[in-house]
Amino acid sequence: MLTAVDLAFGYRGVRVGGGVNLAIAPGEVFCLLGPNGCGKTTLFRTLLGLLPPHAGRVELDGKPVAAFSRAEFARRIAYVPQAGAPTFPFSVADVVLMGRASRIATFAAPGPADHAAARAALATIGIAHLAERRFSEVSGGERQMTLIARALAQEPGLVVMDEPTASLDFGNQARVIAQVRALGARGIAVVLSTHDPGQAFACASRVALMRRGEIVSLGRPTATLKPEALRALYGVDVTVAWLEPAGRRVCIPTLE
Amino acid sequence: MSRAAFRAWVIPLALLAAVLLVSLVVGRYPVGPGDVLRIIAAKLGGEAADVPETAATVVWQVRLPRVAAGLLVGAALAGSGAVFQGLFRNPLVSPDILGVSAGASVGAVTGIFLSLPVVAIQGLAFAGGLGAVAIVAAVGTAARGRDPVLVLVLAGVAIGALLGACVSLVKVLADPYDQLPAITFWLLGSLASTTRGDVLSIVPAIVLGLVPMVLLRWRMNLLTLDDEEARALGVETTRLRLVLIAAATLLTAAAVSISGIVGWIGLLVPHVARSLAGPDFARLLPVALMLGGGYLVAVDTLARCLAATEVPLGILTAAIGAPFFLWLLIAARQAWR
Numbered sequence: 001m002l003t004a005v006d007l008a009f010g011y012r013g014v015r016v017g018g019g020v021n022l023a024i025a026p027g028e029v030f031c032l033l034g035p036n037g038c039g040k041t042t043l044f045r046t047l048l049g050l051l052p053p054h055a056g057r058v059e060l061d062g063k064p065v066a067a068f069s070r071a072e073f074a075r076r077i078a079y080v081p082q083a084g085a086p087t088f089p090f091s092v093a094d095v096v097l098m099g100r101a102s103r104i105a106t107f108a109a110p111g112p113a114d115h116a117a118a119r120a121a122l123a124t125i126g127i128a129h130l131a132e133r134r135f136s137e138v139s140g141g142e143r144q145m146t147l148i149a150r151a152l153a154q155e156p157g158l159v160v161m162d163e164p165t166a167s168l169d170f171g172n173q174a175r176v177i178a179q180v181r182a183l184g185a186r187g188i189a190v191v192l193s194t195h196d197p198g199q200a201f202a203c204a205s206r207v208a209l210m211r212r213g214e215i216v217s218l219g220r221p222t223a224t225l226k227p228e229a230l231r232a233l234y235g236v237d238v239t240v241a242w243l244e245p246a247g248r249r250v251c252i253p254t255l256e
Numbered sequence: 257m258s259r260a261a262f263r264a265w266v267i268p269l270a271l272l273a274a275v276l277l278v279s280l281v282v283g284r285y286p287v288g289p290g291d292v293l294r295i296i297a298a299k300l301g302g303e304a305a306d307v308p309e310t311a312a313t314v315v316w317q318v319r320l321p322r323v324a325a326g327l328l329v330g331a332a333l334a335g336s337g338a339v340f341q342g343l344f345r346n347p348l349v350s351p352d353i354l355g356v357s358a359g360a361s362v363g364a365v366t367g368i369f370l371s372l373p374v375v376a377i378q379g380l381a382f383a384g385g386l387g388a389v390a391i392v393a394a395v396g397t398a399a400r401g402r403d404p405v406l407v408l409v410l411a412g413v414a415i416g417a418l419l420g421a422c423v424s425l426v427k428v429l430a431d432p433y434d435q436l437p438a439i440t441f442w443l444l445g446s447l448a449s450t451t452r453g454d455v456l457s458i459v460p461a462i463v464l465g466l467v468p469m470v471l472l473r474w475r476m477n478l479l480t481l482d483d484e485e486a487r488a489l490g491v492e493t494t495r496l497r498l499v500l501i502a503a504a505t506l507l508t509a510a511a512v513s514i515s516g517i518v519g520w521i522g523l524l525v526p527h528v529a530r531s532l533a534g535p536d537f538a539r540l541l542p543v544a545l546m547l548g549g550g551y552l553v554a555v556d557t558l559a560r561c562l563a564a565t566e567v568p569l570g571i572l573t574a575a576i577g578a579p580f581f582l583w584l585l586i587a588a589r590q591a592w593r
Binding site for chain 1: 346
């Protein structure tokens with residue numbers, strides 16, 4: 001559904017990366033790994049049509065992304081940004097309701113159907129009890145859950161998440177990754193970036209390794225996340241092993 | 257009725273009604289509240305009221321236009337303040353800080369200097385205000401990478417100083433016996449000489465400015481988010497932002513063109529409104545309008561009753577607004593967080 005062809009991307013006047021070829025299939029969880037500053041966020045912003053491509057193209061269902069109105073695009077693709085602090089004290093329910101923007105006419109306010117969709121999204125993510133709390137006062141993990149609920153209220157086919165587990169504690173990282181898996185199980189494709197290769201084993205159907213703006217390797221996690229590849233990517237020795245009690249592979253740095 | 261709706265409607269409405277009535281009752285020539293209501297009812301019904309002719313004249317010809325002007329100007333400044341605070345994602349900006357008021361006063365003072373009709377003064381005030389906010393916003397964009405709030409405020413201060421110099425230039429050039437007193441008094445802010453014609457002349461601009469705010473009452477919430485976040489949610493941010501900035505500037509310019517510079521309302525009132533109604537703009541806007549109108553009518557009533565001579569409005573609003581602002585800076589961070 002979302003494809004990038006020979007895509008070069010960057011800011012105005014500054015090329016960050018290039019040569020990106022991707023095709024995200026419906027319902028798959030696609031994980032992007034790479035060191036800090038390698039261009040993951042810039043690539044995401046280009047995929048979302050927030051930055052124009054430097055070269056190549058980004059297409060949604062075969063149509064260039066620029067041909068969609070923001071609302072048309074938002075009905076298909078949702079974005080979960082890194083949670084910042086909001087300026088005004090909106091409630092969690094207000095924030096989730098904002099996910100309905102692309103389905104509400106410009107001059108209208110949310111109707112009963114929109115409120116119901118927001119409530120359903122909150123319930124699905126399991127944070128209905130937070131609805132009346134201020135978004136600015138809930139914990140970092142709850143804030144991330146709120147933004148995922150907002151993306152769900154958008155009823156998209158694909159959710160793009162920029163480092164959804166960044167600056168979360170251990171338990172909340174696990175909860176977010178569980179939600180990513182649940183989205184995929186519900187048939188909603190997810191593209192996410194993360195700093196923890198182990199998370200790719202836990203949730204992703206495909207993984208891409210990115211280095212200095214280029215995708216150096218792409219494939220199934222078991223085939224792509226090899227110790228040598230991770231060493232080349234991060235510059236540290238890495239152990240990848242099957243962990244029987246967890247029922248999946250894990251990935252940890254080997255410390256001398 | 258829910259507690260939230262009570263706070264958002266009943267409290268401001270009750271305050272507003274009380275302020276309006278008191279303002280029509282008190283003054284050099286006292287008229288009882290009953291008489292005030294009878295006079296208004298009679299005038300609206302087209303009959304003669306059973307009250308002294310002087311009382312009817314004072315209420316209908318003198319106080320009512322002034323109260324109406326206070327209501328409109330206060331509501332306009334508070335409404336535009338609420339919009340600017342949302343658009344610039346900063347509860348400390350206001351038409352004053354963004355240079356809109358300064359730009360509008362350059363336009364209006366030039367209009368007075370050229371002895372132009374009121375509509376032309378409004379037009380010039382609008383152009384000046386829009387120009388100022390455009391420059392401030394452009395500086396904010398160009399200085400990307402620094403604290404955006406700080407950049408906006410500093411740009412507003414610099415542009416405000418520059419525009420203040422322009423105003424001073426016009427004052428130097430103005431006729432010292434005729435235009436200069438008018439300009440000076442106008443810069444201090446006053447509703448003392450407001451006529452019914454003045455009030456009616458700004459109604460179209462105020463309605464025109466309010467229409468997009470009412471229509472975009474819910475979208476406005478999305479514009480308080482990070483720009484890319486709002487676009488990813490499906491909002492055409494650039495277009496909506498321009499429309500709302502123009503609307504808020506129009507409101508400020510219309511207000512400034514009849515009242516002169518009345519500072520601080522656009523900063524202070526949206527804060528109080530937010531603490532009553534919450535951040536949802538659909539609820540915030542009517543509360544800000546009611547409180548702004550009521551606040552200015554109250555301050556204007558003080559201005560004409562406090563001393564034997566009329567105290568200029570701008571002096572009173574600054575005397576109340578500036579300490580409030582400082583208190584916000586120091587103590588009340590949670591008021592908007």
